[in-house]
Amino acid sequence: xxxxxxxxxxxxxxxxxxxVPLQAQPSGxxxxxxxxxIAKIEAPREAxxxxxxxxxxxxxxxxxxxxxxxxxxxxxxxxxxxxxxxxADESTGTPADxxxxxxxxxxxKPVSAMAVLRAVQDGLFDLDDDINSVLSSWQLRDDxxxxxxxxxxxxxLLSMTAGTTVSGFPGYKPHADLxxxxxxxxxxxxxxxANTDPVVVGWQPGTRYEYSGGGSTILxxxxxxxxxxxxxxxxxxxxLDPLGxxxxxxxxxxxxxxxxxxxxxxxxxxxxxxxxxxxRANWHVYPELYAAGLWTTPxxxxxxxxxxxxxxxxxxxxxxxxxxxxxxxxxxxxxxxxLGFTTGADTPHRPAPPGEADRLFGHTGGNWGFRGNxxxxxxxxxxxxxxxxxxxxxxxxxxxLPTRIRAAYGWE
Numbered sequence: 001x002x003x004x005x006x007x008x009x010x011x012x013x014x015x016x017x018x019x020v021p022l023q024a025q026p027s028g029x030x031x032x033x034x035x036x037x038i039a040k041i042e043a044p045r046e047a048x049x050x051x052x053x054x055x056x057x058x059x060x061x062x063x064x065x066x067x068x069x070x071x072x073x074x075x076x077x078x079x080x081x082x083x084x085x086x087x088a089d090e091s092t093g094t095p096a097d098x099x100x101x102x103x104x105x106x107x108x109k110p111v112s113a114m115a116v117l118r119a120v121q122d123g124l125f126d127l128d129d130d131i132n133s134v135l136s137s138w139q140l141r142d143d144x145x146x147x148x149x150x151x152x153x154x155x156x157l158l159s160m161t162a163g164t165t166v167s168g169f170p171g172y173k174p175h176a177d178l179x180x181x182x183x184x185x186x187x188x189x190x191x192x193x194a195n196t197d198p199v200v201v202g203w204q205p206g207t208r209y210e211y212s213g214g215g216s217t218i219l220x221x222x223x224x225x226x227x228x229x230x231x232x233x234x235x236x237x238x239x240l241d242p243l244g245x246x247x248x249x250x251x252x253x254x255x256x257x258x259x260x261x262x263x264x265x266x267x268x269x270x271x272x273x274x275x276x277x278x279x280r281a282n283w284h285v286y287p288e289l290y291a292a293g294l295w296t297t298p299x300x301x302x303x304x305x306x307x308x309x310x311x312x313x314x315x316x317x318x319x320x321x322x323x324x325x326x327x328x329x330x331x332x333x334x335x336x337x338x339l340g341f342t343t344g345a346d347t348p349h350r351p352a353p354p355g356e357a358d359r360l361f362g363h364t365g366g367n368w369g370f371r372g373n374x375x376x377x378x379x380x381x382x383x384x385x386x387x388x389x390x391x392x393x394x395x396x397x398x399x400x401l402p403t404r405i406r407a408a409y410g411w412e
Contacts, residue, residue, distance in 0.1 A: 034081060041404045060400060061086055066390040067266050068096035069397070072298035073405060077306055077381030082299045088263040088389065099247060101254075101262040101295045102387035103283060105365025106168075107372045108250070108294035109216055110328065111304055113158055113340030115238040116223055117324045120154065124226045127155040127327075127339075131162075134222040138182040140164075142201035150205045154222065157215040158339040159332050163205040166196055166214030169292055171284025171368050174253060178287045181221045181231075185214070209335025213291035220290035231289050242318050243303045248296035253285045262295065265369020267391030284368040292367055298385035305376045305383050308361075312378060329361040329378060364398065366391070373397045382411060 042057040061069055067090050072082040084096040104111075120127055125134045130151035132139050140152060146163065156162035172178055172195065179194040186198020199214035224231045232250040240248050254262060265283045286292040310316035311325035320328075328340035336344045341361040359379060365372035371393040376383030384405050386397040405411075 037408050038081060038083065040408045041401070045404065057401070057404075058085060060396050064390070064396050065267065065392045066388050066396060068100065068102075068263050068389045069393070069401075070096060070098065070100060070102060070298050070387045071401070072098075072302045072385045073409075074302050074306060074309075074376070074381065074383045075409065077309055079299060079302050079306075082302075088261075090264065090266065094260075096263060098299055099261065099297060101247065101258065101297060102372065102389060103265075103286075103292070103365075103367045103370040104294040104296050104301065104372050104387065105292050105367035105370055106213070107296075107301065107363050107365040107374050107385075108290060108292055110340040110363050110374075111239055111294060112216070112220070112223075112235065112250075112290040113328060114304075114308075114319055115235050116154065116158065116219055117327060117339065118238050118319055119223055119226055121320060121324050125154065125222075127158075128153045131157065131218060131222055134226055135218075136225045138185055138221055140185075140199075140201065140218060144201070146201050146204055152201065152205050152218075154219065155332070155339065156205055157212075157219050159334070160209050160211050160215065160337045161206055161332070161334045162212065162215045162218075163201045163203045163207070163210070164199055164212040164215035164218065165202045166199050166217075167211055168213045168366075169196055169286060169288045171286045171292070173281050174283070174285055176285070178253075178285060181217060181224075181287065184217055184288060185221065206334070209337055211337075213288060216291040217288045220288070223290075232293075235289075239304070239319060243307055245296065245300040245303055248294060248300045250289045250293045251295060252287055252289060252293045254283070254295055258295075263370075263389035265367075265391075266389050267369050267393075269391050270369045283370070286367065292365075296387075298387050301374055301385040301387075302383075305374060305385065306381065309376055309378075309381045309383070371397055373402065375402065377411075382409070 044054045044056050055063060066086065068084065068086040068088050070084040073080045082098045084098050084100060086096050088094050088096040088100045119125065131153060152162045177193040179192050183192035183194050184196065199218060220231050223234060227234050235250045270280055307316055307318060308325055308328065311320055311322055314322045329338050329343055331338045331343055336342060341363055343361045359377055360375060361378060362375035369389060369391050371388045371391065373386045384402065386401055388397050
């Protein structure tokens with residue numbers, strides 16, 4: 001998707017975002033703040049209780065090179081508090097606040113999956129249709145006859161069991177020529193600006209779990225073909241607007257009017273010497289919107305999280321019925337990836353504790369210079385969202401900070 005093809009969609013998304021005043025809070029300000037509980041999470045933990053004993057949360061950020069960290073915690077189906085730490089832009093010292101935009105990276109996937117399931121719910125196509133019958137602007141091909149035996153379906157693509165290749169995407173520099181989505185997926189008959197391999201079927205569909213951003217990008221094109229609208233516009237109308245996610249958009253590149261409110265990428269991969277000697281980019285651009293294209297805040301993502309939790313109990317069905325929401329958190333038997341979320345793990349590195357495997361769902365994210373973590377409980381309406389503008393943030397946002405949150409709330 002080049003810049004010109006985004007013109008109409010960008011205008012719509014920008015209008016939606018700017019309809020809400022961009023009023024920044026002071027650095028470190030918290031909403032709905034339970035002061036003593038937050039202080040416990042921020043304070044050093046006992047030596048030997050973690051990989052980073054004796055460090056406060058701010059000291060952990062310094063130790064791991066995290067300029068900005070933004071957190072939102074859900075308790076009993078409501079946002080309990082949100083707080084931001086550090087600076088959104090190291091070059092200017094601009095403080096982060098709870099309205100600072102971060103790239104959600106792969107947390108984009110469950111938000112996108114909700115829109116796909118809404119299209120299925122509305123009867124535009126079925127979960128077990130051949131995806132090539134949904135696609136009109138591109139066709140999935142393979143040279144091994146695998147598709148003739150087992151067609152790829154939306155259900156397989158949602159659950160990462162379609163046998164499709166290309167795990168993730170590195171993104172593009174802000175002023176680079178951007179490929180269209182069909183070019184990302186692979187047109188072998190011409191040169192394209194795409195910086196990843198064509199997406200193909202690499203093994204028998206339906207036989208094993210294999211994470212595939214390439215498969216997610218097929219779904220991006222399929223949804224756009226089926227609805228006959230740009231993907232970002234579909235997500236705005238289907239998910240973001242109904243949930244009041246007014247600080248969020250699937251807009252790549254980010255409109256210039258929002259640059260001042262967006263966190264800059266950081267981490268070892270973003271150093272100038274790895275950028276061809278050119279000035280360091282503020283972030284990378286991802287035409288792979290479904291897989292990695294959401295700009296958002298933790299507070300906005302809690303609105304999405306809470307909607308999933310309430311819909312599972314039949315208490316809110318603004319987008320999906322309870323039946324379809326359950327598909328988002330129910331694995332189909334091959335791996336622990338359901339139709340949108342990972343289940344049964346409290347971090348990407350560690351299985352859930354005994355008895356917890358069927359009570360947690362979530363998704364992590366990692367773009368160039370950004371990391372994210374979303375976790376929710378299937379019962380009780382608890383959870384958290386953590387976003388950071390550093391590729392070095394993994395130990396803090398996937399392990400240490402979630403451990404502190406769970407301990408402070410007694411969720412362990």
